[in-house]
Amino acid sequence: MSEISLLEVNRLITSFETDRGLLRAVDQVSFKIPQGKTVGIVGESGCGKSVTAMSIVGLLPQPSGKILGGEIKFKGEDLLHCSEKRMQEIRGGEIGVIFQEPMAALNPVHRVGRQVAEVFRVHKKMGKKDAWDAATEMLALLKIPAPEKRMMDYPHHLSGGMRQRVVIALALACRPSLLIADEPTTALDVTVQAQILDLLENLQNEIGMSVILITHDLGVIAETCDEVVVMYAGRVVESAPVDELFGNPQHAYTKALLRSIPTLDTPPKSRLYTIPGTVAGLGEHTYGCRFCQRLGINASISRERPPFKEVTPGHWLEICKNCSEL
Amino acid sequence: MLKVEDLRMHFPVRSGLLLKQTGAVKAVDGVSLELGFGETLGLVGESGCGKSTLGKALVRLLNPTSGRILFGDVDITHLSQSQIRPMRRDFQMIFQDPAESLDARMNVRSIIEEPFVIHGMGSREERKKWVNELLDRVGLSGSSAERYPFEFSGGQRQRIGIARALALKPKWIVCDEPVSALDVSVQSQILNLLVDLQKEFDLSYLFIAHDLSVVKHVSDRVAVMYLGKIVELAGSETIYRNPRHAYTKALLSAVPIPDPRVKRKKILLEGDVPSPIDPPAGSAFGHRMNHPRYEETIGMDLSLREIEPGHWVAADPTCLNEADWEKISG
Known part of the structure; x- marks a missing residue:
């Protein structure tokens, strides 16, 4: 990776305080987001992908969520040790965030226009009129038909796709240099998903921002990302440029994931590959290779944490001899 | 085994002080289909197209407005709850969540x-x-x-x-988005289970889902639904290899393919599915695309015709290419 990194996450550890003690949801996760690129984070529910994203923007559920170690560097600035005031400037200013459920991100009792204009008033210190105009322009940029009219609507007036556009408008209002999109299209139909992804790509080129795209959909990853980070049980098991990851997957989990999805080319009613076992609960993780744990490979030989190394330029891998032969 | 004729499921829209009926949501608007023994019929379409409503109406969780549902030679369309109860052994439903x-x-x-x-x-x-x-x-x-x-x-x-x-031990099951809430590795386990059970018990499925790769995987035939109507119906391989209807083409082109080497031109649709409260008078999809021939379709019979053996498509000049339209209309 010779490009300049916009964001660097190094050995991040995020835990949650629960009745059962401190549970580690993210266990020493490291990756880099290059300038202007889209990086996908993929993994099953509970693998820590959303927690990683929330850690970056300091939006962990409080008071249970705690970052216990590592560093997050955004344009050289340490995000873990900056003030809450500075964090508020960065969130919505330099880093935009989109969540999966647009209805939860919008305030149901305020008009759409007021919510989008608020971003301009807070971050750009604009006056009422200017902020309103800027917000209308933003909706137009997101190809929302009749933006002046939509500004006066409440979120429940809009369809799912339109709502997600409004949320994107909120996130992109200040032309951030980084956009974190957590499952932005999961709740949408494929046709609307295609519209939104297309729109995001165009806006990305226009603004020149980097994007972290969190999804469990490998198809979306393949079509939109430059690089992919695969997470399993709180750890990064593999990360590589997209062609390399799909063309030459190395980790047993990545391979298994790629094999288990039906595509339009798999013969009808054929048996799909299934990954044996289930993901262990947060409190039950081994220190050794966690995919070995799932497969039931003898735990005594995998008590050591597998090393995470760069095997070829840009291709990082958690190297575990015990499950790699599968 | 199951035969559906011109099924309609309309929900009244009431407004005003006296809650007078002012319109109807035509969730299912004239659907005809058949389901054979041991067969899986996939049903795809965008949210709001009426696919779940159709599924619920077929197992009589809803009371259809008109049309007929024949199970074997028994008409179950208007049976009362007590009459239908003994028959419920034969048809069941699996829900999304x-x-x-x-x-x-x-x-x-x-x-x-x-x-x-x-x-x-x-x-x-x-x-x-x-x-x-x-x-x-x-x-x-x-x-x-x-x-x-x-x-x-x-x-x-x-x-x-x-x-x-x-x-x-039912004879057929409506599966309404049975795997869409699941992770991929769990999804494959459930899909395998459903396919195994089908072989073992000779079950028929009506498989409703928005994930087209999943639908293609489990289905023998696939029906594409748009705004309460079926617009195309064919064998699952056929419909994916050779879709005829413009909506099917658009839907298929929007499915992301998990292979970064594949670069396709997507057909991007404008806007969302129009509201079934006040659907366009003519071709619903022609209207969405602003097709120049839309006006012609008002009042036209847009029902399904067989373009190839077993391949049915709506006779709609705004949604077919010229050769197909001529074949079907001429």
């Missing part, structure tokens, strides 16, 4: 046993044995029976839902 469709206060044994109790089948001992057999068949341990739904993961809960649906 197993967390919501399982009663949180009942343990797994009571949930799966309930159909037997309702139909007065077996002694206590027999029912216990049947429940254990069903759990075993869907891949859950016998000890699961005494636990409650919240103790299970999403995939396991879906297995419980499947066990309950199987209990009465």
Whole structure:
């Protein structure tokens, strides 16, 4: 990776305080987001992908969520040790965030226009009129038909796709240099998903921002990302440029994931590959290779944490001899 | 086995002080289809196209407005709840969200046993044995029976839902988005299970989903639904290799392919599915695309025609290429 990194996450550890003690949801996760690129984070529910994203923007559920170690560097600035005031400037200013459920991100009792204009008033210190105009322009940029009219609507007036556009408008209002999109299209139909992804790509080129795209959909990853980070049980098991990851997957989990999805080319009613076992609960993780744990490979030989190394330029891998032969 | 003729499911829209009916949501608007023994018919379409409503109407969880549902040679369209109850053994439903469709206060044994109790089948001992057999068949341990739904993961809960649906040895099952809430690795387990069960019990499925790769994987034939109507119906390979209707083409081109080397030109549709409250008078999809021939379709018969043996498509000049339109209309 010779490009300049916009964001660097190094050995991040995020835990949650629960009745059962401190549970580690993210266990020493490291990756880099290059300038202007889209990086996908993929993994099953509970693998820590959303927690990683929330850690970056300091939006962990409080008071249970705690970052216990590592560093997050955004344009050289340490995000873990900056003030809450500075964090508020960065969130919505330099880093935009989109969540999966647009209805939860919008305030149901305020008009759409007021919510989008608020971003301009807070971050750009604009006056009422200017902020309103800027917000209308933003909706137009997101190809929302009749933006002046939509500004006066409440979120429940809009369809799912339109709502997600409004949320994107909120996130992109200040032309951030980084956009974190957590499952932005999961709740949408494929046709609307295609519209939104297309729109995001165009806006990305226009603004020149980097994007972290969190999804469990490998198809979306393949079509939109430059690089992919695969997470399993709180750890990064593999990360590589997209062609390399799909063309030459190395980790047993990545391979298994790629094999288990039906595509339009798999013969009808054929048996799909299934990954044996289930993901262990947060409190039950081994220190050794966690995919070995799932497969039931003898735990005594995998008590050591597998090393995470760069095997070829840009291709990082958690190297575990015990499950790699599968 | 199952035959549906011109089924309509309209919901009244009421407004004003006296709640007068001012319109109707035409969720299902003239659907005809057939389902054979041991067959899976996939049903795809965008949200709001009426696919779930159709599924619910077919198992008579809703009372159809008009049309006919023939199960074998029995017309079940307008049977009362007490008349339909004994027939419910034959058709069951699996829901999208197993967390919501399982009663949180009942343990797994009571949930799966309930159909037997309702139909007065077996002694206590027999029912216990049947429940254990069903759990075993869907891949859950016998000890699961005494636990409650919240103790299970999403995939396991879906297995419980499947066990309950199987209990009465039904002939056909409506699967409404059975895997869309699940992770890919769990999704493949459930899909395999559904395919195995189908072979074992000679089940027929109406498989409703928005994930087209999943639908293609499990289905023998696929029906594409748009705004309450079926616009194309064909064998699953055929419809994916050679779609005829513009909407099917657009829908297929929007499916992301998990291979970064594949670069396709996507057909991007404008806007969302139009509201079924006040659907366009002519071709609904022609209207969405602003097709120049849209005006012609007002008042035209846009019903399905057989363009190739077994391949049905709506006779709609705005949604077919010229050769296909000529073949169908001429």
